[in-house]
Amino acid sequence: MSQKSDHRNENISETQYDPTxxxxxxxxxxxxxxxxxxxxxxxxxxxWLMTDVLGADQLTIMEMVVVAFFTINxxxxxxxxxxxxxGLILRxxxxxxxxxxxxxxxxxxxxxxxxxxxxxxxxNEDPNRVFAGLRASYESLAKTGxxxxxxxFVLSDTRDPDIWIAEELAWAKACTDLNARGKIxxxxxxxxxxxxxxxxxxxxxxxxxxxxxxxxxxADSVMSGEAMVNMAYLMENNPDAGIIQSPPQPTGRQTLFAxxxxxxxxxxxxxMSAGLSFWCMGSSNYWGxxxxxxxxxxxxxxxxxxxxxxxxMGGHILSHDFVxxxxxxxxxxxxxxxxxxxxxxxxxxxxxxDFAIRxxxxxxxxxxxxxxxxxxxxxxxxxxxxxxGVMSFVSSPLWLLLLLSSTIATLQNTQLTYxxxxxxxxxxPQWPVxxxxxxxxxxxxxxxxxxxxxxxxxxxxxxxxxxxxxxGVMVLFSGLFETIYxxxxxxxxxxxxxxxxxxxxxxxxxxxxxxxxxxxGVPFKAALKTHRTIIVIGLxxxxxxxxxxxAFFWWLSPILAGLVLSPWLTHYSSSLAIGKAARRMKLFxxxxxxxxxxxxxxxxxxxAELVDGDVKxxxxxxxxxxxxxxxxxxxxxVRKPDxxxxxxxxxIYEKLARLGIESLTRDEKILxxxxxxxPLDQIMAGRDVNGS
Amino acid sequence: MTDxxxxxxxxSYAAFESAAMxxxxxxxxxxxxxxxxxxxxxQANQRxxxxxxxxxAADSVxxxxxxxxxxxxxxxxxxxxxxxxxxxxxxxxxYGSASFSMLRCAFxxxxxxxxxxxxxxxxxxxxxxxxxxxxxxxxxxTPSLKACEMPRQTLEKRALERRAS
Numbered sequence: 090m091s092q093k094s095d096h097r098n099e100n101i102s103e104t105q106y107d108p109t110x111x112x113x114x115x116x117x118x119x120x121x122x123x124x125x126x127x128x129x130x131x132x133x134x135x136x137w138l139m140t141d142v143l144g145a146d147q148l149t150i151m152e153m154v155v156v157a158f159f160t161i162n163x164x165x166x167x168x169x170x171x172x173x174x175x176g177l178i179l180r181x182x183x184x185x186x187x188x189x190x191x192x193x194x195x196x197x198x199x200x201x202x203x204x205x206x207x208x209x210x211x212x213n214e215d216p217n218r219v220f221a222g223l224r225a226s227y228e229s230l231a232k233t234g235x236x237x238x239x240x241x242f243v244l245s246d247t248r249d250p251d252i253w254i255a256e257e258l259a260w261a262k263a264c265t266d267l268n269a270r271g272k273i274x275x276x277x278x279x280x281x282x283x284x285x286x287x288x289x290x291x292x293x294x295x296x297x298x299x300x301x302x303x304x305x306x307x308a309d310s311v312m313s314g315e316a317m318v319n320m321a322y323l324m325e326n327n328p329d330a331g332i333i334q335s336p337p338q339p340t341g342r343q344t345l346f347a348x349x350x351x352x353x354x355x356x357x358x359x360x361m362s363a364g365l366s367f368w369c370m371g372s373s374n375y376w377g378x379x380x381x382x383x384x385x386x387x388x389x390x391x392x393x394x395x396x397x398x399x400x401x402m403g404g405h406i407l408s409h410d411f412v413x414x415x416x417x418x419x420x421x422x423x424x425x426x427x428x429x430x431x432x433x434x435x436x437x438x439x440x441x442x443d444f445a446i447r448x449x450x451x452x453x454x455x456x457x458x459x460x461x462x463x464x465x466x467x468x469x470x471x472x473x474x475x476x477x478g479v480m481s482f483v484s485s486p487l488w489l490l491l492l493l494s495s496t497i498a499t500l501q502n503t504q505l506t507y508x509x510x511x512x513x514x515x516x517x518p519q520w521p522v523x524x525x526x527x528x529x530x531x532x533x534x535x536x537x538x539x540x541x542x543x544x545x546x547x548x549x550x551x552x553x554x555x556x557x558x559x560x561g562v563m564v565l566f567s568g569l570f571e572t573i574y575x576x577x578x579x580x581x582x583x584x585x586x587x588x589x590x591x592x593x594x595x596x597x598x599x600x601x602x603x604x605x606x607x608x609x610g611v612p613f614k615a616a617l618k619t620h621r622t623i624i625v626i627g628l629x630x631x632x633x634x635x636x637x638x639x640a641f642f643w644w645l646s647p648i649l650a651g652l653v654l655s656p657w658l659t660h661y662s663s664s665l666a667i668g669k670a671a672r673r674m675k676l677f678x679x680x681x682x683x684x685x686x687x688x689x690x691x692x693x694x695x696x697a698e699l700v701d702g703d704v705k706x707x708x709x710x711x712x713x714x715x716x717x718x719x720x721x722x723x724x725x726x727v728r729k730p731d732x733x734x735x736x737x738x739x740x741i742y743e744k745l746a747r748l749g750i751e752s753l754t755r756d757e758k759i760l761x762x763x764x765x766x767x768p769l770d771q772i773m774a775g776r777d778v779n780g781s
Numbered sequence: 782m783t784d785x786x787x788x789x790x791x792x793s794y795a796a797f798e799s800a801a802m803x804x805x806x807x808x809x810x811x812x813x814x815x816x817x818x819x820x821x822x823x824q825a826n827q828r829x830x831x832x833x834x835x836x837x838a839a840d841s842v843x844x845x846x847x848x849x850x851x852x853x854x855x856x857x858x859x860x861x862x863x864x865x866x867x868x869x870x871x872x873x874x875x876y877g878s879a880s881f882s883m884l885r886c887a888f889x890x891x892x893x894x895x896x897x898x899x900x901x902x903x904x905x906x907x908x909x910x911x912x913x914x915x916x917x918x919x920x921x922x923t924p925s926l927k928a929c930e931m932p933r934q935t936l937e938k939r940a941l942e943r944r945a946s
Contacts, residue, residue, distance in 0.1 A: 240924065260922075261886075261920060264920060265890070270919070270920060270921055271921045271924075274921070274922060274923050274924060275922050275923075276922060276923050290931050293929070293931045294928060294929055294930060294931050295923075295926055295927070295928060296923060296924055296925075296926065296927060297927075297929075298927035298928075298929050299924050299925065299927050388929060388931045389931075389932070390934065391931070391934070392931040392932045392933040392934055393933065393934065394933055394934050394935055394936055395933070396936075416934050461936070464936040465936065465937065466936070715815060715816045715817065715818055715885075715889055716818070716886065716889045716890070718816065719816070719882045719883075719885035719886040719889060720882070720886050720920070721882075722878060722879070722881075722882035722885075723879055723882035723883040723885075723886055723920065723922070724922050725878070725879070727877065727878060727879050
């Protein structure tokens with residue numbers, strides 16, 4: 090602790106800390122011992138059972154491979170199962186996951202003493218959505234009376250000229266409408282090196298030192314004022330805390346796909362958060378947004394290294410959040426996940442294709458973490474977080490290999506002729522051993538570990554006081570449909586994740602695009618095109634399974650069904666109409682939909698108001714609108730173009746004047762918008778802008 | 782042709798101004814006024830035209846800036862407006878690109894309904910009310926800069942050891 094003393098709020102003495110919000114709890118070691126012990130024991134039992142089932146008539150090499158893959162996958166399931174069980178107990182007993190005392194709301198003793206900033210790194214995002222989220226959070230914060238303790242900062246890395254200009258105008262409008270000049274700031278990086286982490290690094294090196302803590306938002310984040318103030322209060326009173334993560338609830342989407350995920354995250358998410366918080370304690374992870382960070386600690390110890398080698402496994406670190414948490418822990422700071430911090434929201438991709446696109450990006454980032462797992466200096470739990478991140482994708486090819494090896498093993502077994510008299514000179518035959526009961530036990534055991542915590546979470550909601558907010562008794566049907574849907578979706582994700590992992594390992598990279606944040610549907614043809622390989626694999630695999638053994642085919646049928654039905658599943662689950670119909674039937678209802686909090690109502694209202702502020706041709710705006718022009722000039726960094734750039738800019742202006750805006754490429758627009766040039770309306774004076 | 786006798790220099794500038802030049806000056810003035818949201822204010826228009834002619838007559842634009850006549854006039858208009866804004870606001874740094882643009886923003890916001898158009902480039906009188914209106918409308922894109930270094934961590938050395946040393 091002594092090493093951290095220099096980072097503490099120097100102006101706050103030890104006695105001024107509020108003891109009721111101290112983040113500490115008993116038996117950290119025992120908690121982990123229990124969780125890992127139970128997981129290992131369950132995995133060992135399952136592995137023994139599997140060996141017993143397959144090895145009844147002697148274990149073949151392929152069966153050994155099956156057992157190996159099964160064991161690895163089961164360990165993964167087991168850890169998640171016990172995390173869920175612990176979470177359920179904590180939720181059932183209404184206990185705080187950290188202190189293990191009765192859950193109580195945070196009661197602040199006095200106003201905030203710290204200066205905080207809410208930072209929103211954006212890259213080609215819809216400015217209306219970004220600023221609607223900012224404004225909803227700002228308005229909520231204003232109601233707490235703690236507005237003075239916070240600033241907001243939009244950190245733009247946008248490369249699209251039209252979005253760039255729209256962001257500037259949206260910022261100015263927000264400042265004017267909220268009377269928040271000097272409270273809401275905006276800056277755009279001329280060069281977006283190192284993507285989001287580079288964006289934050291640049292902020293840290295320029296303005297962050299003005300603040301004690303920063304709350305990091307994603308482009309689609311919304312937080313209640315209470316949540317933000319509580320997070321800052323927790324930071325103030327826990328001087329060894331480097332990061333405090335709130336569990337963001339997905340909300341706001343209307344497609345069936347998103348509503349199913351929103352529902353299960355709302356029902357089962359708190360269970361998993363409580364379980365995670367229970368055993369992670371001060372070694373929790375950072376999820377990249379909706380978290381508060383101690384600025385000084387972050388600046389001192391979270392400058393990310395550049396990995397040796399080329400991307401995708403080398404180069405700049407893509408998924409920065411886990412690594413930042415690991416560096417925080419390495420330097421002695423604590424990272425907390427506070428499950429009971431409510432009023433923290435994010436949005437999900439609206440359909441399976443966009444979900445997969447996001448996963449492809451995350452996969453590349455998480456796979457890089459495989460290299461950090463063995464890097465010196467990190468805490469064991471940080472390594473475990475890296476491992477869990479890697480496994481969240483690698484478990485898919487492992488599962489696929491398990492199924493494929495099972496198919497091959499079954500095929501081999503059908504080719505073998507059973508020998509009743511394997512030895513010589515014996516009068517007693519060796520009867521085949523029937524292990525169908527053990528197989529059934531193993532199946533129930535595995536499926537139980539996969540779905541039991543989720544089912545109990547659903548039942549808890551159904552029996553709880555708040556069941557009306559989840560659709561009353563319909564929550565049971567929602568749970569049932571979600572289970573069926575997730576079972577069908579799982580094989581699709583298995584195939585996609587396997588493809589992603591293979592793609593990363595063979596050196597393929599993905600770009601960096603903004604997430605789809607509208608309720609976009611997937612046309613059937615597009616779904617068919619995306620999943621055509623998966624369908625073929627499903628059909629061929631099914632044919633082989635039928636050829637091998639009909640019983641084995643039925644065993645595989647849930648997986649094959651998911652693969653073959655993938656385009657229909659993707660298409661219909663992306664439907665807005667079905668999503669809304671399900672809502673009318675109270676299916677997949679969440680408390681946010683039942684009785685929307687003020688912040689989300691505010692978000693909807695502001696988004697509707699900002700519809701007029703659609704992203705238009707940014708350059709044309711500057712020509713037509715003197716205010717936009719002046720604002721843009723004012724926000725440019727003060728620098729002068731070199732001779733070559735000056736000539737290039739001159740040529741582009743000439744092209745603009747003679748051929749019109751349509752003739753300019755995106756890069757040309759970016760170039761002329763990037764320098765402090767004369768206002769465009771003067772340059773174009775007396776000329777025909779459209780070149781008509 | 783307007784009366785542009787520059788008495789101090791002993792000759793009439795108007796005598797040398799061609800019709801093309803007059804049009805160029807008027808176009809430039811109109812463009813600059815439009816960039817400040819002033820669409821039809823005769824007084825402001827005349828003040829800027831006068832300022833442009835004064836600058837040309839006084840040959841006040843540096844020779845190295847004389848890429849074209851349009852550039853000379855734009856520079857003259859910029860300087861005249863920046864000088865007036867400096868007088869109104871009391872700020873010295875109104876000539877810089879960012880601060881000039883920021884003041885232009887503020888003026889455009891304050892003058893949405895055209896109430897300050899007639900005061901544009903007015904060198905006489907008390908402009909405290911306008912200065913107040915501008916200060917209310919001034920945007921602040923960023924807080925004060927507080928530069929520091931965010932050191933890159935290495936994967937070879939323990940942060941704690943480095944800290945201890």
